[in-house]
Amino acid sequence: MAVPKTKKSKSRMRMRKATTHKRSIAAASTCPSCGESRLPHRVCPACGTYGGRQVLSISVDD
Template sequence: MPPLPKKQLSKSKQRSRAAHYRFKPIAVSECPQCHSPRLPHQVCPECGSYGGRQVLPKPEEKT
């Protein structure tokens, strides 16, 4: 088989394939400690906790 398509894809065929490449919104999860939005599988930037324990030193300044 030659590495060339025998027929040119129709526009509807191209578009129906492109329908699977939809833009996905960024996943945001809630921190169980301070309930602030954070990225999943990452240390919370607000309280510095991950996996139910303190990973980073707690930020002292409070607003």
């Protein structure tokens, strides 16, 4: 059975393990009604529309 010739250093081991917990890039899409960037398959936080219809009432006080 093959045995490693030398011990992997902590740095080498951590560099190898780091490849598995890379952060994935957040998917982004733009709202068709207001053009604001929002997450796909989510209600737009800026205008409150989803699928071409108003689903949330957004106050425009501020």
